[in-house]
Amino acid sequence: MITFFEPATITAVDVLRLGPGPGGMMEWRVHAELATLGGQAATEAASLLARLPDADQARCFLPVYGMRLWTADGGSTEVAICFRCNNGEYEGSLGSGWFTLDGAAPPARELLDLLRSYDPDAAAQA
Numbered sequence: 001m002i003t004f005f006e007p008a009t010i011t012a013v014d015v016l017r018l019g020p021g022p023g024g025m026m027e028w029r030v031h032a033e034l035a036t037l038g039g040q041a042a043t044e045a046a047s048l049l050a051r052l053p054d055a056d057q058a059r060c061f062l063p064v065y066g067m068r069l070w071t072a073d074g075g076s077t078e079v080a081i082c083f084r085c086n087n088g089e090y091e092g093s094l095g096s097g098w099f100t101l102d103g104a105a106p107p108a109r110e111l112l113d114l115l116r117s118y119d120p121d122a123a124a125q126a
Contacts (some may be wrong), residue, residue, distance in 0.1 A: 001051065013067050017064065034118040
């Protein structure tokens, strides 16, 4: 389970498409902001993220999707999620660090489906 935030504290969620950063593997950057979710939709998306179960990690860390979590005080934290290697990274007002997730677990599949639903190029993304 993800513990660096409480879903109820999230006021908005930006859905992000990510890609490699200038440093290559293990570095990512936002390539596109696909949508901004507010209200109940933001809470539901944040709840899916918080419910991701732990798993053993692999090594690729090539995240395609991520989220920017907004809090009531205007702080934001970007979260990169690699559903292939079961790794995630976050950085921002809620802190910074790594987490693991089970990319095949139902909450992860549901979160990936949600993120893809906002991507007009989802078929080309992993």
